[in-house]
Amino acid sequence: MKMRLFTPGPVTVPQNVVDAASAQPLYHRSPEFMALSRSVWADLQTVFQTNDPVVVLGGSGMTGIEAAMIAAHAPGEQIVILEHGRFGQRLTEIARIHGLVPHVLSVPWGESITPDLLENFLNDLLNDLLNDPLNDLRGVWFVHAETSTGVLLDAGALTSTIRARCPDAVIGMDAVTSIGIHDVKVDAWQIDMAITGIQKGLMCPPGLACVSISERAEQRLLSNPRRSYTLDLHTVLDHQRDGLFTWTPPVTLVAALNAALKRILNEGLDNVWARQAASAEIVRQGARHLGLKLFGASTSNAVTVIEHHRSNEIRRELRDVHHMLVAGGQDQLSGKVFRIGTCGSTTPTDAHEITEALHTVLTHLV
Amino acid sequence: MKMRLFTPGPVTVPQNVVDAASAQPLYHRSPEFMALSRSVWADLQTVFQTNDPVVVLGGSGMTGIEAAMIAAHAPGEQIVILEHGRFGQRLTEIARIHGLVPHVLSVPWGESITPDLLENFLNDLLNDLLNDPLNDLRGVWFVHAETSTGVLLDAGALTSTIRARCPDAVIGMDAVTSIGIHDVKVDAWQIDMAITGIQKGLMCPPGLACVSISERAEQRLLSNPRRSYTLDLHTVLDHQRDGLFTWTPPVTLVAALNAALKRILNEGLDNVWARQAASAEIVRQGARHLGLKLFGASTSNAVTVIEHHRSNEIRRELRDVHHMLVAGGQDQLSGKVFRIGTCGSTTPTDAHEITEALHTVLTHLV
Known part of the structure; x- marks a missing residue:
């Protein structure tokens, strides 16, 4: 797949x-x-x-x-x-x-x-x-x-x-x-x-x-x-x-x-920005709903950074079971956060799907 | 086309x-x-x-x-x-x-x-x-x-x-x-x-x-x-x-x-080099056969440079009639030569076809 x-x-x-x-x-x-x-x-x-x-x-x-x-x-x-x-x-x-x-x-x-x-x-x-x-x-x-x-x-x-x-x-x-x-x-x-x-x-x-x-x-x-x-x-x-x-x-x-x-x-620039904002917001809301902590003072609509001490395990299961690739943390954030990108051609539907997958992964993890 | x-x-x-x-x-x-x-x-x-x-x-x-x-x-x-x-x-x-x-x-x-x-x-x-x-x-x-x-x-x-x-x-x-x-x-x-x-x-x-x-x-x-x-x-x-x-x-x-x-x-490196050599040689032989003068002391198998005072017209007709793109001369050679590239995936068949097209163009030109 x-x-x-x-x-x-x-x-x-x-x-x-x-x-x-x-x-x-x-x-x-x-x-x-x-x-x-x-x-x-x-x-x-x-x-x-x-x-x-x-x-x-x-x-x-x-x-x-x-x-x-x-x-x-x-x-x-x-x-x-x-x-x-x-x-x-x-x-x-x-x-x-x-x-x-x-x-x-x-x-x-x-x-x-x-x-x-x-x-x-x-x-x-x-x-x-x-x-x-x-x-x-x-x-x-x-x-x-x-x-x-x-x-x-x-x-x-x-x-x-x-x-x-x-x-x-x-x-x-x-x-x-x-x-x-x-x-x-x-x-x-x-x-x-x-x-x-x-x-x-x-x-x-x-x-x-x-x-x-x-x-x-x-x-x-x-x-x-x-x-x-x-x-x-x-x-x-x-x-x-x-x-x-x-x-x-x-x-x-x-x-x-x-x-x-x-x-x-x-598509129209306004519509593109609105779609990107909506996709990122779905991920952010979803993460909060799952009790996760968003990292940082603000979060761009390109990437939502989520704190988790088992972020590498989460990434691995998202990849191996759900075939969805998210990024890890860089340098000092390595292993402490994972980053969900929702820019480019991502739609709110995609954003819902990664949020649901994350929900499943977290259920397994507990 | x-x-x-x-x-x-x-x-x-x-x-x-x-x-x-x-x-x-x-x-x-x-x-x-x-x-x-x-x-x-x-x-x-x-x-x-x-x-x-x-x-x-x-x-x-x-x-x-x-x-x-x-x-x-x-x-x-x-x-x-x-x-x-x-x-x-x-x-x-x-x-x-x-x-x-x-x-x-x-x-x-x-x-x-x-x-x-x-x-x-x-x-x-x-x-x-x-x-x-x-x-x-x-x-x-x-x-x-x-x-x-x-x-x-x-x-x-x-x-x-x-x-x-x-x-x-x-x-x-x-x-x-x-x-x-x-x-x-x-x-x-x-x-x-x-x-x-x-x-x-x-x-x-x-x-x-x-x-x-x-x-x-x-x-x-x-x-x-x-x-x-x-x-x-x-x-x-x-x-x-x-x-x-x-x-x-x-x-x-x-x-x-x-x-x-x-x-x-x-394909094998030896075969690739042999194919490139054969393709270039077909173009060189073809050009000589058409009475054209090859430019330069030697010619690589990537590109054959041919002298012609009407090289821009030749290139235009190759492009417009035969849908074949060849390069012109650079700097001091601009307008004086045209360059036929035969590297990469070019085959001897392609080389024959460009040579034939060149023949047709030259016939028109006279």
């Missing part, structure tokens, strides 16, 4: 997306592929709710994040990173590798980063930097929805706080587990670079990263030194404006993304 | 590979996917003819080349690059971006780089470097088969020449258009890092790069500073040894690659 994915990506891929990915590869310089690419780029702008270009490059979400960060910042620049889980730590790791100077605002896993907390942190930091006229805060980076903890930040409120104190900073947001799941407003929130993969909210097989580039971010990437060949968004953006991908792209995944975006826009 | 690809990648994908790529994505940490990955890594060693690990990462062939070069070399290191076309130039570009000091041996497009030429170049260079005791030649990089010119170098003879003069240099080879097409002997030729994509000889849709890592190359990557997060082969190699991919990999493309490798090994 086929395993059903309730992991926070990859997700189950709808049939029309599977079909698109299964067609023979198009030649990446053919008019047919170039038309497909233009359609993808335009639809991504709609899903990102931005008028800025959204570039696409081969690789994972992390590829997009690394490319964005080295486009926005030159070595030696000071930036703020908000850490509330595993993926925030990765932002810091990438910043350090590229010689940036990250000031890290971190909270224990499961807690949120509130606008107040951020405002105090920025005030203190900007006061410190005042005494050092050479220094300047060049960017603020954060993860919208932490896949490791399920915590979703109030991105709109955070970006208002940032803009009020640092009008010229580049705001970078890892939106890998939020675009296509939550109502992410890249332009309204004044986010300069938002990054996603395609294997979560965009319900495709993994293998592409998408990055929005604001005018502010573009000015930076034009003036910053080129630090990579294949991660260089300057080249990628130039070529995209000519209707081309820079290097041989994963053409079948671009075709899949095209089909997925059409499906999403056909 | 469906377009048939006679481009030097992407190529037509065999049905069993299409089927593998069309399955629902596997969770990248599931035992099922880990078993698939291990099989892919082992089969790649067979195809590369190496006992060294061959790592796989998401992206294009260029992703693999950039990752390999920054793994092997630290900033400031001197290397030699052999340039005999567009892809050799890219090696130099990557080296410069990462602060290496490339000494370039270049020949006009279409000419070959012979062992004699290389030996003279190395002798002169090593004499110059002798006067500068701080300097040391740390690597030699070249493109085995230039996709831009069709010229295939005698890699075995070149690496003998390199090893005789520079026993400790890292030898890096762009084998994107030769692995799975020609008899590439990574170990016997003492190549430290060979890189390929999967959309040519490995007959998959594009989206993965494969890089072999010799013990010498591994020593280098262990001592070199980490200069990228997603291109860091140190991490990739470590995780691969644990049976894992480092970041969410393009799981459906890994499944496709698994099916393609099984197909190649089932």
